[in-house]
Amino acid sequence: MSEGAVKKEEKPRKFQAIRGTRDLLPPETALWNRVEQTAREIFGTFGYGEIRPPIFEPTELFARSVGSRTDVVGKEMYTFNAAKELFTFENPSSNAPSPEAADNLGEFVYRIKDGFEKGDIPPTESNKQAVDSLLGKFSELVKVSQQLKPGFWQGSPPFLDAYTKLDAECRAIASKIRLGESISLRPEATASVCRAYIEHGMQQLPQPVKLYYMGPMFRRERPQKGRYRQFYQIGAEVLGGTDAPAIDAEVIEMVMTFFEKLELQGVQLDINSIGDRNCRPKYVELLRAELHKVKDKLGPDSQRRIDTNPLRVLDSKVKEEQSIIEKLPRIGDHLCKECADHYAAVKRELDLRGVKYRENWRLVRGLDYYMRTTFEITAQGLGSQDAVCGGGRYDGLVELLGGPLTKGIGFAIGEDRLILSLQESGKAPVALGRDVYIAWMGENARGTAVRAAKTLRNAGFSVELPPVEQKFGKALGQADKLGAKYALILGDNEVTSGEWTVKTLADGTQRKVSEQQLLDSLQKM
Numbered sequence: 001m002s003e004g005a006v007k008k009e010e011k012p013r014k015f016q017a018i019r020g021t022r023d024l025l026p027p028e029t030a031l032w033n034r035v036e037q038t039a040r041e042i043f044g045t046f047g048y049g050e051i052r053p054p055i056f057e058p059t060e061l062f063a064r065s066v067g068s069r070t071d072v073v074g075k076e077m078y079t080f081n082a083a084k085e086l087f088t089f090e091n092p093s094s095n096a097p098s099p100e101a102a103d104n105l106g107e108f109v110y111r112i113k114d115g116f117e118k119g120d121i122p123p124t125e126s127n128k129q130a131v132d133s134l135l136g137k138f139s140e141l142v143k144v145s146q147q148l149k150p151g152f153w154q155g156s157p158p159f160l161d162a163y164t165k166l167d168a169e170c171r172a173i174a175s176k177i178r179l180g181e182s183i184s185l186r187p188e189a190t191a192s193v194c195r196a197y198i199e200h201g202m203q204q205l206p207q208p209v210k211l212y213y214m215g216p217m218f219r220r221e222r223p224q225k226g227r228y229r230q231f232y233q234i235g236a237e238v239l240g241g242t243d244a245p246a247i248d249a250e251v252i253e254m255v256m257t258f259f260e261k262l263e264l265q266g267v268q269l270d271i272n273s274i275g276d277r278n279c280r281p282k283y284v285e286l287l288r289a290e291l292h293k294v295k296d297k298l299g300p301d302s303q304r305r306i307d308t309n310p311l312r313v314l315d316s317k318v319k320e321e322q323s324i325i326e327k328l329p330r331i332g333d334h335l336c337k338e339c340a341d342h343y344a345a346v347k348r349e350l351d352l353r354g355v356k357y358r359e360n361w362r363l364v365r366g367l368d369y370y371m372r373t374t375f376e377i378t379a380q381g382l383g384s385q386d387a388v389c390g391g392g393r394y395d396g397l398v399e400l401l402g403g404p405l406t407k408g409i410g411f412a413i414g415e416d417r418l419i420l421s422l423q424e425s426g427k428a429p430v431a432l433g434r435d436v437y438i439a440w441m442g443e444n445a446r447g448t449a450v451r452a453a454k455t456l457r458n459a460g461f462s463v464e465l466p467p468v469e470q471k472f473g474k475a476l477g478q479a480d481k482l483g484a485k486y487a488l489i490l491g492d493n494e495v496t497s498g499e500w501t502v503k504t505l506a507d508g509t510q511r512k513v514s515e516q517q518l519l520d521s522l523q524k525m
């Protein structure tokens with residue numbers, strides 16, 4: 001039986017979207033589009049241009065920027081190696097000579113050749129030599145196997161020996177091929193934007209470069225309300241130029257303007273400064289020492305974090321730990337002068353822009369690249385996953401990725417959560433209905449209906465033209481279900497007289513219009 005065929009008794013499998021992923025459907029997608037359109041408009045007014053980076057990148061890009069010990073990179077990435085899959089070599093009967101084993105080996109060798117030609121296997125000189133000699137050995141093996149008479153695979157010992165030897169040689173050569181690097185689906189996009197900034201020499205452009213992006217991100221987290229494995233972000237990054245506090249404030253002002261425009265409810269902005277390379281390490285050591293003193297009173301997660309990432313303990317939501325955390329040393333008291341001045345100036349700049357914020361010394365972010373300004377925004381109706389936006393400054397990141405010393409700051413909005421909050425507060429637009437449903441009957445009316453649909457659509461009306469004729473009663477019922485505003489009724493009478501009927505579905509009133517008057521009359525209604 002061929003692969004994919006289904007046994008008679010078995011019901012065909014019903015597929016479902018993978019856990020943590022979902023389909024976004026109309027009418028909800030209309031809200032997604034409105035949100036994205038608003039982002040484009042608002043970000044445009046602040047001088048940002050769109051960047052569309054790829055969805056997968058070298059794993060190392062994320063490991064180096066986000067940090068290999070963070071949850072996002074250490075535990076949650078979807079990582080694969082395109083070339084590794086070429087190397088799955090099925091050989092049911094070990095490598096004892098058999099027609100199947102020869103077929104399998106042949107398939108394997110040609111997959112490697114194909115992978116090399118397509119660039120999935122890095123085109124190095126040593127790989128080229130390995131692929132060439134693999135092909136050479138395999139054609140020798142084919143010759144030998146042709147001398148083994150069909151059905152006599154267990155006989156002809158000299159040939160069998162030769163075959164076994166060549167098979168082993170092929171495997172040995174294949175094992176020398178150096179595979180391409182590991183790649184990962186992006187868990188976030190800041191790393192990609194910095195990579196692109198360096199790759200395209202954007203430091204040559206007028207600075208700072210202001211970019212925004214939107215699209216899916218991937219994290220293997222435990223799915224729950226507001227937390228998905230494929231989720232969407234709308235983000236922006238400012239790269240290059242100075243680290244003037246006004247830039248931090250303007251970035252935050254832009255997100256707040258966007259949320260205001262969407263009438264997002266219960267918006268709360270928290271800000272903090274987490275210092276820089278000068279002052280943070282000293283603070284982290286102090287914090288670690290203090291945490292060791294209270295270790296026994298902390299839960300297992302926080303205990304583990306004392307050594308791995310003590311700042312994350314401040315993030316803890318565990319009830320029993322709250323009073324302990326409140327007594328820990330605060331970063332604000334340990335910032336170096338430059339960081340303290342910068343933070344104070346950011347706050348002044350926010351005041352100047354009328355942006356309301358709350359200082360939150362416990363706001364640390366889960367990604368390694370941040371320094372100085374960090375911020376998070378929560379909104380209403382989201383339950384425990386209520387952070388709708390997170391961001392901050394990351395001045396050393398471009399340099400860490402091999403680029404020039406570059407200042408950087410940005411944020412990302414969780415679009416799924418933003419939509420959820422808008423829906424919960426009743427800000428979602430109601431389903432978009434059709435403007436006009438064309439109820440037509442009879443062969444004469446068919447052509448007229450097609451023509452009318454074209455005219456109306458050209459004028460921007462949304463039109464439903466049933467593909468087969470329907471009795472008028474059924475057509476009007478259908479028009480109602482689709483939420484159409486008007487039904488254009490075209491029967492033999494209308495077509496002959498040239499007097500078409502337009503019915504307003506809300507109140508049932510009807511009026512007669514000529515073909516020439518149709519547009520005009522609908523536009524005025």
Ligand code: HAM
Pocket residue numbers: 187188189190219221226227228229231232233235236237367387388389390391392393409410411412413414415416417
């Ligand atoms: P992040 O805090 O990891 O930051 O993510 C930003 C936002 O993405 C979160 O506040 C949340 O709304 C949303 N989000 C994260 N994970 C999920 C998930 N599993 N399901 C649904 N929504 C989620 C970053 O990603 C940084 N790159 C932000 C940034 C840009 N910092 C500077 N520039």
